[in-house]
Amino acid sequence: MRVATASRPADPAAPNEDWAFASQHLTVVLDGQTARTATGCGHGVSWYTATLGAAIAALAADPDLPLGAALARAIELTAARHPACDLGHPATPSATVAVVRLGQRTVEYLVLGDTTVLMDTTGGLRVVTDSRIEAAATAERRAADRHPIGSPQKRAALLRMKHAELALRNRPDGFWVAAADPAAAGHAITGEEPRDGLRRLAVLSDGAARIVAPFARLDWAGVLDLLESHGPEGLIERVRAVEAGDPAGARWPRNKASDDATAVYVS
Template sequence: MAAAVAAMAAATAAVPAAAVGALPRPMNPTTTISRSDTSVLHTIEQLSAPGKPGRPNEDGCGAAGAYAWIIDGATGLADAPLLDAPSDAAWLTAAIHLAFTEHADAPTPDALLARANRAVAARFAAERIRAPEHRYEIPAAAFLLVRDNGDHIEIAELGDCATIVADATGCARYGGTEEGRAREQTNAASIMHGSFERTPAVLANLRASRNQANAPGGFPIFAPGTWDGKGARIHRHPLAPTADALLMTDGYFAAVVDYALFDPPGLMAAAQDGLAGPLAQIRATETADADNTRFPRFKQSDDATALLVRFDGVQA
């Protein structure tokens, strides 16, 4: 598993190989992932970039069966690693990716999530090098997945990933709420004080928040051994003859909710011209705010990942 995690962290994106635990192979543009009686799911383009050179990329994306997905591993807060991997978050992202791949025959997103959660929890228990002493040490990840259901697109999301679906009728956006990001910005502004240093006070703040993950009265998130596989928000989007879906981690969707570089239709249009263009604007905005005053945040740049897929109707 450690080799697969390291390779996945270095790759820009991936789709699954057939063997369980095998290293995913790079995804080619316009790869056909699934075909039903009414529609075909293609991948168009994918991009994934670490927030800081030399650090593991803890995002991931992929597709298999009727599903495509995006995963955002949360930055680790433990003093010492739980797993033999580039980072605990990178390990979790790769483990979720492989579990989604292995169980892509699941009939519904809820079924896929339940199976993947059991598989990742078992792998975590088997592969960890020590037991966690605190809840904040357990790796956690946000995700969003889409499923081609023939006459509609099923979307399941947990955390702060987002998707934009565009067809002839317009654009619809799911996930990635401004309210959550506004709370995070307010929190960062109150404690970061124009710096990106992880001081003891900043670390204590982040750990207190992470301790709410899957705790009574807290928030649900994919975290092995503590998540029950439930609580994902489910959306259904009517499937037009042709529709594009742009799946994004929050580092890429920051172009909308953090930096107001685009509205959702504008970001989709820019992404359809190439995923690198919006990312370049995101990084330029972050570089210009090197003193962390205009856009308060906990790190200068986050990992950013986007996956563009197309649902094509089958002609009768």
Template sequence: MPEIVIAERAGVGADGHPRPTEDHVVVLDNAVFVLDGATSSDPSQPPGGWYAERLARHLADDLRAAPAAALTDVLTGAIAAVTTENELRPQQSPSSTVAAVRWLEDRVDALVLADSPVVGFGGFGVDVVSDDRLARLRRRGMLQTGADVRRRRNAHDGFWVAEADPGAAAHAVRRSWPRADVDAVLLASDGVSIGVDQYELFDWLEVLAITRTDGPDAVLDAVRTAEKQDPDGERWPRPKRHDDQALVLIDFASGGIQGLP
């Protein structure tokens, strides 16, 4: 088994007050999932962390039962199960991003739905598996209100995320690499990837180097330090001062798990 190193940190809510993280990390014998829950704008709905935790549990159970199953099929089934069990309705439910990495004897598979990227490193170079549909809509000013988000969520002219439509899984971004070519893989929630994509504090090779040398918490620290220097979002506009953070390194050069409680 590769070495797996994990760092997680809670952010703040939209009101600026601390609250439990809505990110979830799941480690299996041959897979890792990172989910970032997003709370519905409908206050009668459960929080995003509630949804992400239930989806993570189904993903783990289903992949344990069929370790080589197609990741898209596993995600489809998990979304369907959470939707049915909790009577969720499309456009009116909490949601979650999904980043998944699964390794088999001959290959390493990655799946990304919404803005939690997976980054592979190896003989192929640096391969960023990202779903930028949400970011493109934000840059174009098309997600200004809750109604905008609901209208564009899981729509062909919008973005795709795990919510109450199992068909969203078919729109995930996928990648497979030969196992022998893979040196390491990173999974991150957007509270970490923002340090690369928006703050430009480092690139992904530097994130890998820092994580290997100083540990993943050093990456989280760098992002938080930058945000503290821009508390009101003047340099980097963002919906809240600090987002939840999750970063996982799967290092195929060694073995073990660090950072799990």
């Protein structure tokens, strides 16, 4: 088995708000949600993703603990690490999460938010992601897409979009991510596949998955092929090249010119 991982911030001078862990038995990828407003927390999104990610990796290493229970407990433990912060703040730091655990007979997965798990099996390609975030604040998202990246109009529109998203975060009529309430773990997408049918596996933050949507430069099978031939660094380089060719978002409207990007590949 070969395991490779890469994670790169959108801006080399800024903290990476993604976090990843990968071994032959367990993969964990978190994508911290951009804070465009005050959060009530003095630690920041990078601290939150690293703290939560380490807790998930430690708990999910126990094959007898369901992945949903591991995530719920990790959220509890992370909240206990910063009790002086305002964990009830509407914008308390949050993250999307993907966990894949390889057992002797099965491959278990959990996805909460728009991270993506790709499984190339003898039965075909399985793509697991959570599109509920994309379905939230759609009017505000379309309004933000009309403005060039970096413009005052774009910044104002993104702030309106963020407030609309926060009003729907971790609500039955909205979307679910890991924040301070462990109940969010109960809304994750979970399942399993037979281990003996697995050929290749990848886990991507949405910054790495941009190569498929919105850029449409590869399909999911092409992503796995690129990961096989050039590794996670090669995939991220391809994403950065496309981003650099459209810095204002004129061809591919998006929130940020570049995004933190993380990819794990297991073959």
